[in-house]
Amino acid sequence: MGSLFAYRDSSPSIKNILILDSEGKRVAVKYYSDDWPTNSAKLAFEKSLFAKTMKTNARIEAEVAMFDDNIVIYKFVQDLHFFVTGGDDENELVLATVLQGLFDAISLLLRNTVDRREVLENLDLILLCLDEIVDGGMILETDANLIVGKVASHNLDLDAPLSEQTITQAWATARDHLTKTLLK
Amino acid sequence: MAQPLVKKDDDRDDEADYSPFLGIEKGAVLQEARVFNDPQLDARRCSQVITKLLYLLNQGETFTKIEATEVFFAVTKLFQSRDIGLRRMVYLMIKELSPSADEVIIVTSSLMKDMNSKTDMYRANAIRVLCRITDGTLLTQIERYLKQAIVDKNPVVASAALVSGIHLLQTNPEIVKRWSNEVQEAVQSRAALVQFHALALLHQIRQNDRLAVSKLVTSLTRGTVRSPLAQCLLIRYTSQVIRESAGNTQTGDRPFYDYLEGCLRHKAEMVIFEAARAITELTGVTNRELTPAITVLQLFLSSSKPVLRFAAVRTLNKVAMTHPMAVTNCNIDMESLISDQNRSIATLAITTLLKTGNESSVDRLMKQITNFMSDIADEFKIVVVEAIRSLCLKFPLKYRSLMNFLSNILREEGGFDYKKAIVDSIVILIRDIPEAKESGLLHLCEFIEDCEFTYLSTQILHFLGIEGPKTSDPSKYIRYIYNRVHLENATVRASAVSTLAKFGAMVDSLKPRIFVLLRRCLFDSDDEVRDRATLYLNTLGGDGSVVETDKDVKEFLFGSLDVPLVNLETSLKNYEPSEEPFDINSVPKEIKSQPLAEKKAPGKKPTGLGAPPSGPVSTVDAYEKLLSSIPEFASFGKLFKSSAPVELTEAETEYAVNVVKHIFDSHVVFQYNCTNTIPEQLLEHVSVIVDASEAEEFSEVASKPLRSLPYDTPGQTFVAFEKPEAVPAVGKFSNMLRFIVKEVDPSTGEAEEDGVEDEYQLEDLEVVAADYMLKVPVSNFRNAWESMGPDCERVDEYGLGPRESLAEAVNAVINLLGMQPCEGTEVVASNSRSHACLLSGVYIGNVKVLVRLSFGIDSSKEVAMKLAVRSDDETVSDAIHEIVASG
DSSP states (O other): OTTHHHHHTSOOBOOEEEEEETTSOEEEEEEOSTTSOSHHHHHHHHHHHHHHHTTSOOSSSOEEEEETTEEEEEEEETTEEEEEEEETTSOHHHHHHHHHHHHHHHHHHTTTOOSHHHHHHTHHHHHHHHHHHEETTEEOOOOHHHHHHHHTGGGGOSSSOHHHHHHHHHHHHHHHHHHHHHHO | OOOOOOOOOTTOOGGGGOOTTTTOOHHHHHHHGGGGGOSSOOHHHHHHHHHHHHHHHHTTOOOOHHHHHHHHHHHHHGGGOOOHHHHHHHHHHHHHHOOOHHHHHHHHHHHHHHHTOSOHHHHHHHHHHHHHHOOHHHHHHHHHHHHHHHTOSSHHHHHHHHHHHHHHHHHOHHHHGGGHHHHHHHHTOSSHHHHHHHHHHHHHHHTTOHHHHHHHHHHHHHSOOOSHHHHHHHHHHHHHHHHHHTTTOOSSSOTTHHHHHHHTTOSSHHHHHHHHHHHHTSTTOOHHHHHHHHHHHHHHHTOSOHHHHHHHHHHHHHHHHHOHHHHGGGHHHHHHGGGOSSHHHHHHHHHHHHHHOOGGGHHHHHHHHHHHHTTSOHHHHHHHHHHHHHHHHHOGGGHHHHHHHHHHHHHSOOOHHHHHHHHHHHHHHHHHOGGGHHHHHHHHHHHHHTOOOHHHHHHHHHHHHHHGGGSSOTHHHHHHHHHHHHHSOHHHHHHHHHHHHHHHHHOGGGHHHHHHHHHHHTTOSSHHHHHHHHHHHHHTTTTSOOOOOOHHHHHHHHSOOOSOHHHHHHHHHHOOOSSSOOOGGGSOOSOOOOOSSOOSSOOOOOOGGGSOTTOOOOHHHHHHHHHHTSGGGGGGOSEEEEOOOEEOSOTTOSEEEEEEEEEESSEEEEEEEEEEOOTTEEEEEEEEEEEEEEOTTOEEEEEEOEEEEOBTOOEEEEEEEEOOTTOOOOEEEEEEEEEEEEEBOTTTOOBOSOOEEEEEEOOOEEEOGGGGEEEOOOSOHHHHHHHHOSTTOEEEEEEEEEOSOHHHHHHHHHHHHTOEEOTTTTOOOTTOSEEEEEEEEEETTTEEEEEEEEEEEOTTOEEEEEEEEEESOHHHHHHHHHHHHHO
16 A cells, blocks of 8 residues: 555556466466566466456456456456456556457457467467557557557558568458358 | 366367467477578568467567577568568567667667658557667667657557657656657647557656646646546546645645546546546545545446446445445445455455444344355455454444354354454454453353364463453353363363463362362373473462462463573573573573564564463563663663664674664663574673773773573673763764684584684664654644743754755654654655654653754755754753754
């Protein structure tokens, strides 16, 4: 509680964003704070956080928990568990907005097929997505459409030569197609 | 913590386990990275390889320095490709690799080119990458571009520059501060997030300029704020301004309150909540100000979103600590949250209700909680138990139902920490509510009938021994205690024997029965139990004669042990069986100075059973007792003050020595606490040779050497000085530790016959004016000040020269005077330019002193101070000024 002044004068900050699978294993994670200096500290945090939240039902609405003096907002989809962590003085709703932005952006990028396999197959997009949402703990963008616009801006590229552009587009179309067939 | 992972359906197909990274291996991926060097770059392939590398890093894999350098150089080749997707991955990769300074130079030109590219995505990302990896020198080169980028019409570029600025402010503040004009312009941006980022940066640049922050808030609260995030920021800055101006505008309406209240009607929940929370945290908030905030939080309580409910109940819970009445309106909504799926919300709701509940609602509440307790985790139960304990202390008349509740949950299943919390609570209630004593003790008795935790059983037995004999009918507890002797393990049996003996010693009428029971214990299978029974029977006169127990015997058997257990243990280990009996008086009473590797976790305050029933002996009392037990110092009179220990050696040296300065009216005693940290050495005839040539008014009168200082057992040696009576004499003393060192054979622990005389230089020690000042708080400074009157007031002004900060200057003066800060005035607001501080104390000769300090700091960090002193004696007032003037 001693840092009331510090928190009041600073902008909201994100300590980490985690995407874990249904066994608590990492799919994609991003840490912005020094609270967990080593990989083992990070893994321990993920493990206990996962154990604490796995039995809750966070599928329809995002859930919230106090954990090690942090506020964690989380949501589960298919076999994926999404977490956004902030300090215990943080405005919970700001954290929830970040989580929602991340989640919606990924849904858009993966055309609503959000599961572990799809996320891993498009890990490049997911990592870019994380990169566009938070920069070093500072919230960069929370509007899913704008995030997707930045991540998938390949197609808008005017600088690239025509031949390469078509390949990228073709690739996108192919993936699109594949996703649809898989959905059936 | 490690819960078994729930296995998903057994028949899940292998495909679900599929991963494009299955069997991925670092060495192979690093090999693959060679495609980066191909003359004909395959952009797609390269992207895939980078993704793999990023995947490895993400999984916690690390690259060696050489590997990282190789990958980095290979990645820099990819700037040749014009594929935008690949370029994005290159940016990511460079950030992840965080290259060293000489590597940064390689990519600088490529990134600078991208910064000036026509493609906005390139520009935004290149700025972020470059700012992440850059150092100060490079920053001056690109500063011009960054300033332009801040006001770029593309919001993505502007945001990238602004956010980078926020990060760079930590490392290169002087550069970023030059951008304030551009940042100021960006605050007016039409793009929502640009405004947010600009506002955050501008505030950080200006945060030490109170006036500028106030202006910023004034203009923005009247203007347009485009994004909820920016609005939240503005609310935070506004409450900062309110907080800092609080001192100046005591009367009338609070400035900016209307703005905060207006934010309660914002369309974004994030903003509503931020504003509501800001209002509840205003210093000295009135009920009228609170009401609208409580109303919106109440609406949130019934939201379908758990996050909203949680945020609201958490805030209301905090409000309930200070303004319980303001929250009572929400009680009905709160009660429905008791059954909330999210147990954090439910627990917060319950503890809030317990804080706001009135006497009449307690019973109903307890009924609801009973149902709730069965299905939450222990950690939440503990929170509830603690809340119930404070409720019970608030409404002592309700102790019956609360005590019943506690005893009920005590009987249910639960882990050790939970049970301990309950037992502690019952013990506290017994102590504080006399009416609750008998029923509470009986509940505890019932609990130990079936208690699986030895620790709790023995603690309760000990407590029964203290409280039981004082009750109206002590005999009813005997059965419970004696049952333990039959049914429990040896530890509990031994403890039960001691408790029985206490009843025997305190209640004469019970003696014959107790003796019968104790005699039965003489045949116990355990040594300790038998020994205790024998001891008690002999000392209490169990030979049949019923006599009143001797006071000395009571003191011997049940008095508190006034030496630290650790010291006793080491002394006992060192004791060699010989003709000479072990003398408990030879055990050092000084608590060993904390080892360096002190546990970080601040141990929980001892409550309940953990705390000694007599209350901890204050250090002053302990010192006084110690000093008066030394004949040489017994004539010095009453101890005025003992300083905190001052270290005279560096940490981790061969001999650790610290000193405590004991001030008497006309004497000063230095108590040197010495620890020998070398296992192979035994020190004898340890003394400190003090040179007082720089302390003219002091003359040495006595010295008490330490006979022997074995390894790791702290010991004390003393030196006493005479000084003029009631005069705050100051001076500097140099110290030399002198001793005879004997080699010890570590395998046998035996010391050699012959020792060598040796010396060890210690650091100097000073007696300063603050040593003659006792920190004594006053409850109401203003009243004390007024009643003291201006007769002996002395006021003067001092220049303190350039200081690091105002807080540092205030601290320095407080420490110099050694007085007690009053009313929290030792805390200086982070960016204030002036500060007032109130101090109180008692000066040697028992003169009460009050001090008012006013500080001011100017732009060149010069600090000026006005010092006003009031006391009953003008010479003392002058002396205080003397201290400051010479300090």
